[in-house]
Amino acid sequence: MSYVHAVVTQFDEGQETVHIKARGKAISRAVDVTEFIRNRFVEDAEVENVDIGTDRIDTDEGDELNVSSIQIDLTK
Template sequence: MAEEENVVYVGSKPVMNYVLACITQFNEGANEVRIKARGRAISRAVDVAEIVRNRFMPEVEVKDIKIGTEELETEEGDTVNVSTIEIVLEKPV
């Protein structure tokens, strides 16, 4: 499987856009979809995972959740820590 295959990056668009992206991935045959976000989009990523699981695809399970921190450099040269999350949803075979 390719490194960035079946990954949904959550940003500032409406939640349902990302939900639709996840459902589309599953409907195209993916057994696993990774939802990635950082910073303020983390809560939106959690919402996406829960909406997919509870409203649209109850058979999908949370396989793994990874949290971490990335160091980013600002334009002024300072380093800023940004939290990250990766939620792995799995559709049982």
Template structure:
């Protein structure tokens, strides 16, 4: 029985590590200063990533575009924009009402 639990724990750990590995090349833009996110993107590329996604919603979209421009024009001139996609996401507010929020996903590649 102990062996079965160890196998289950190993499988869970492997799944969690897989999720972390798959999502390490995503930088979510929020309320921190722009250069924090620029550093995060540059670090991802310096750690061997060939692609990095920059994701943002709502008022942070303009900051995501700024991050992309700073990375490409000032820090990593060999990095190119691969894709930009936009969408609308429906969120439920605290009071139960629903509202739509714009989102952007910018993919950069070496």
């Protein structure tokens, strides 16, 4: 719920666009937060853009790990 509160606060402070970013297992949470905001708190908010991709992360062992990522741009 704190993610929802953070986004709603950004809109209340006058932001026209809020970017919700997530990687890996948190992607589903980003989508849930977006839909929760659109359906319950800021009903005039619209998804302007969705970018998906892969981030390469270096592990402690020196290997590279591919992690999925998402950025959802909400506008009001």
